[in-house]
Amino acid sequence: MSAPMIEMKDVQKYFRVSKGLFKTGTEQVKAVDHITLSVEEGEIVGLVGESGSGKTTLARVLLSLTKMTGGDAVIDGVDLSKATHRDMDKLHREIAVVFQDPASNLNPRETVESSIMRPMVIHGVPRSKAKEKAREVLQMVKMDLKYLDSFPHQLSGGQLQRIAIARALALSPKIMILDEPTSALDVSVQAQILNLLLDLQEQMHLTYIIITHDLNVIKYISDKIAVMYLGQLVEFGPADVVGNHPSHPYTKGLMDAAPILDPRDRGKEKEIMKGDPGSLIDLKAGCRFYARCRYATDECKEKDPENRILAPGHQVACVHPLNIE
Numbered sequence: 236m237s238a239p240m241i242e243m244k245d246v247q248k249y250f251r252v253s254k255g256l257f258k259t260g261t262e263q264v265k266a267v268d269h270i271t272l273s274v275e276e277g278e279i280v281g282l283v284g285e286s287g288s289g290k291t292t293l294a295r296v297l298l299s300l301t302k303m304t305g306g307d308a309v310i311d312g313v314d315l316s317k318a319t320h321r322d323m324d325k326l327h328r329e330i331a332v333v334f335q336d337p338a339s340n341l342n343p344r345e346t347v348e349s350s351i352m353r354p355m356v357i358h359g360v361p362r363s364k365a366k367e368k369a370r371e372v373l374q375m376v377k378m379d380l381k382y383l384d385s386f387p388h389q390l391s392g393g394q395l396q397r398i399a400i401a402r403a404l405a406l407s408p409k410i411m412i413l414d415e416p417t418s419a420l421d422v423s424v425q426a427q428i429l430n431l432l433l434d435l436q437e438q439m440h441l442t443y444i445i446i447t448h449d450l451n452v453i454k455y456i457s458d459k460i461a462v463m464y465l466g467q468l469v470e471f472g473p474a475d476v477v478g479n480h481p482s483h484p485y486t487k488g489l490m491d492a493a494p495i496l497d498p499r500d501r502g503k504e505k506e507i508m509k510g511d512p513g514s515l516i517d518l519k520a521g522c523r524f525y526a527r528c529r530y531a532t533d534e535c536k537e538k539d540p541e542n543r544i545l546a547p548g549h550q551v552a553c554v555h556p557l558n559i560e
């Protein structure tokens with residue numbers, strides 16, 4: 236088997252923050268804490284977790300927008316901690332991003348054409364070629380070429396997100412990181428954008444990491460699901476297993492919290508998770524989900540759960556995993 240497209244080992248990103256207005260000193264925020272995760276070429280990995288669990292920080296590490304404080308990440312053969320300028324240039328072409336807020340993806344003073352051309356021009360693509368490619372990618376996202384001269388304020392949220400996707404495609408990436416790409420859009424438009432993303436993935440055999448709040452969406456589109464809780468990866472595995480028969484009590488809590496779409500399943504019993512995730516500051520030993528977990532025992536309070544491999548490609552960080560034979 237070929238090497239994974241993305242291979243993370245014990246990736247950490249800790250921030251130092253001030254203790255507050257009337258206190259001296261700093262404290263540590265463990266936004267990403269020892270994450271080990273591999274993504275194969277052409278795979279769609281859905282990344283879920285409550286707000287503040289470190290999803291965007293992990294994405295920013297992979298995009299080299301922020302430096303890891305520990306661990307290793309190898310992306311398409313490039314080791315981030317040892318990368319030369321040349322390696323980084325290659326990675327910046329190969330890995331593209333679309334953020335949640337369409338407006339923040341684009342400069343309000345630039346036309347669609349120059350927004351799409353900018354990354355190409357920065358990477359030394361001749362202007363004539365970049366112009367040609369801008370037309371090509373705009374068609375790939377099913378937009379009329381008349382929009383080349385538009386400014387962001389003249390476009391709808393869905394159109395802006397299509398343009399952000401077109402721009403991400405301009406350098407023919409291998410990997411796309413989509414951070415809540417549809418969260419800011421109307422429901423009807425969300426489905427169109429998701430379907431567009433899935434079509435593009437299939438056509439170009441792209442590798443996707445999709446961060447989303449929408450659990451029904453993640454089950455529907457992902458090959459694998461990765462679940463984060465307070466900076467840690469608590470479960471990772473095939474989407475049907477993690478989505479329908481989760482092993483981590485937190486994953487179960489999340490899946491139970493998703494609205495039931497199938498009327499035949501409406502009678503199903505659900506456990507609604509109580510409490511909130513709490514703070515990433517001054518974390519104590521033991522499982523971070525301890526206080527909210529109905530299966531917790533003393534053992535969970537005392538030590539950090541180790542990663543257990545339940546089946547090939549299915550890992551869970553829990554002492555009492557559910558749904559195992």
Ligand SMILES: Nc1ncnc2c1ncn2[C@@H]1O[C@H](COP(=O)(O)OP(=O)(O)O)[C@@H](O)[C@H]1O
Binds near residue numbers: 284288290
């Ligand atoms: N630049 C930063 N400085 C300090 N803390 C940060 C910084 N960026 C993110 N954080 C903190 O890291 C944690 C994870 O944030 P984030 O990755 O945005 O989570 P998510 O995307 O899952 O909502 C949060 O507690 C957030 O406040």
Ligand SMILES: [Mg+2]
Binds near residue numbers: 291292
């Ligand atoms: Mg985020």
